[in-house]
Amino acid sequence: MSSRTLYTLTATLDYALHHLSVEEQVAYTNRTGVPLQELVLIVEANRYPGTFNLKHLEVNGTAPPSAYTLEANQMRLPLANPLSPGEVLNLSLTYDLNLPSPTPSPLTRPVPFGTTPRQTNLVDWYPYVPPYDSVKGWLAHAPGYFGEHQVYESADFVVNLRITGAPAQAGASSSQTPSLTIAASAVPQIDGEWYRYRFENARNFAWSASHDYLLTTRTVGDVAIYSYAFPIHAAAGKASLETTANALALYNELFAPYPRQSLSVVEADFLDGMEYDGLYFLSNGFYNLYSGKPADYLVSIAAHETAHQWFYALVGNDQAEEPWLDEALCTYSERLYYERFAPEALDWWWAYRIRYYDPRGWIDGSIYSYTYTGEAYRAYRDAVYLNGALFLEELRTQLGDQAFFSFLQDYVTRSAYSLASGDTFFAVLQEHTQADLTALLDKYFANR
Numbered sequence: 001m002s003s004r005t006l007y008t009l010t011a012t013l014d015y016a017l018h019h020l021s022v023e024e025q026v027a028y029t030n031r032t033g034v035p036l037q038e039l040v041l042i043v044e045a046n047r048y049p050g051t052f053n054l055k056h057l058e059v060n061g062t063a064p065p066s067a068y069t070l071e072a073n074q075m076r077l078p079l080a081n082p083l084s085p086g087e088v089l090n091l092s093l094t095y096d097l098n099l100p101s102p103t104p105s106p107l108t109r110p111v112p113f114g115t116t117p118r119q120t121n122l123v124d125w126y127p128y129v130p131p132y133d134s135v136k137g138w139l140a141h142a143p144g145y146f147g148e149h150q151v152y153e154s155a156d157f158v159v160n161l162r163i164t165g166a167p168a169q170a171g172a173s174s175s176q177t178p179s180l181t182i183a184a185s186a187v188p189q190i191d192g193e194w195y196r197y198r199f200e201n202a203r204n205f206a207w208s209a210s211h212d213y214l215l216t217t218r219t220v221g222d223v224a225i226y227s228y229a230f231p232i233h234a235a236a237g238k239a240s241l242e243t244t245a246n247a248l249a250l251y252n253e254l255f256a257p258y259p260r261q262s263l264s265v266v267e268a269d270f271l272d273g274m275e276y277d278g279l280y281f282l283s284n285g286f287y288n289l290y291s292g293k294p295a296d297y298l299v300s301i302a303a304h305e306t307a308h309q310w311f312y313a314l315v316g317n318d319q320a321e322e323p324w325l326d327e328a329l330c331t332y333s334e335r336l337y338y339e340r341f342a343p344e345a346l347d348w349w350w351a352y353r354i355r356y357y358d359p360r361g362w363i364d365g366s367i368y369s370y371t372y373t374g375e376a377y378r379a380y381r382d383a384v385y386l387n388g389a390l391f392l393e394e395l396r397t398q399l400g401d402q403a404f405f406s407f408l409q410d411y412v413t414r415s416a417y418s419l420a421s422g423d424t425f426f427a428v429l430q431e432h433t434q435a436d437l438t439a440l441l442d443k444y445f446a447n448r
């Protein structure tokens with residue numbers, strides 16, 4: 001039996017009332033090598049006022065021995081007896097989520113969580129145990145103004161979903177399946193009214209429901225690609241499907257085989273692209289503006305978000321402390337996409353995605369290290385994403401294609417399902433080149 005954390009989640013969504021009720025079991029094995037005095041759970045839903053309502057909590061079948069704390073996005077649970085290495089702790093939680101309707105604001109970072117008139121998006125919707133680092137302790141970070149702050153261990157998920165309160169389908173009898181479409185990180189087994197999923201060795205489980213999705217599909221080898229778009233954006237939905245499929249085939253070849261059965265791209269009423277394991281969201285803004293050409297942000301960002309399946313999902317990293325590790329690689333993957341599938345648009349990509357912003361700044365800052373001004377998001381993005389891509393381009397030039405791509409493959413293969421760091425990146429890199437990288441590192445890194 002795997003010693004990975006097992007999450008068993010049984011949830012009923014009342015679509016009309018924007019309400020989710022959840023029963024969650026967590027089987028956590030202490031693999032940290034040290035006795036644990038407390039367990040930390042990340043509760044992202046608790047960041048939204050009035051959203052997370054904990055009804056019941058048990059530890060190993062009884063009420064928790066002493067008071068837990070739940071503040072912002074973290075629950076701290078003191079343990080009566082320390083949990084020894086190798087020992088298993090069983091948690092049982094019952095809670096409701098009153099789903100928020102986030103309104104876009106320049107003061108808060110967009111997250112595709114909650115409900116809009118045409119969809120409900122469930123991301124980071126269950127409490128989970130973050131990784132534990134022997135030096136730093138729990139990798140439980142506060143949200144930043146921009147960038148992602150969560151760190152995920154690979155875990156196993158058994159998820160059972162059911163929806164009530166679906167809008168009635170015209171002419172449908174009440175015994176028919178509600179006219180809702182569910183997009184999720186994995187492929188379900190349908191069992192009456194239940195959608196049952198098993199998702200193993202994964203960072204998280206995200207899903208989305210809508211009465212208004214147009215679904216298109218394609219396969220790449222054994223992998224099913226699903227594109228969920230709103231019907232007014234059928235052409236852009238097809239483009240996000242094709243881009244995702246092509247990008248997946250390319251990254252399969254360049255990085256490592258994609259290990260999942262499916263990948264879903266979901267058009268979302270929020271302002272950005274956002275990756276989860278097996279599924280990503282793409283802003284309706286990109287669909288609205290889609291030009292029909294490859295030289296288009298819908299295409300760049302779809303190629304970017306697809307690359308997160310390798311740099312974020314397969315190879316995890318501390319997104320708060322070292323965001324460049326996944327973001328620079330995913331931005332550079334856009335360049336690899338254009339190079340292969342639309343070389344005529346590569347000049348556009350360099351000019352409008354990268355050089356237009358005159359990127360600058362150390363690429364190895366944390367998400368908290370780029371200070372807030374009106375241009376704060378730009379400072380962060382320009383350094384981590386854009387300058388990060390320029391670093392990788394120069395690294396590739398210095399190494400040559402053969403060494404560069406064998407390095408990337410090696411980095412992905414050796415870090416798969418675990419957490420990589422900048423140290424991992426450079427340790428693997430050293431094995432693939434004799435080149436003196438001092439000048440390059442001095443140019444892009446504050447601390448290398």
Ligand SMILES: [Zn+2]
Nearest residue numbers: 304308327330
């Ligand atoms: Zn990204």
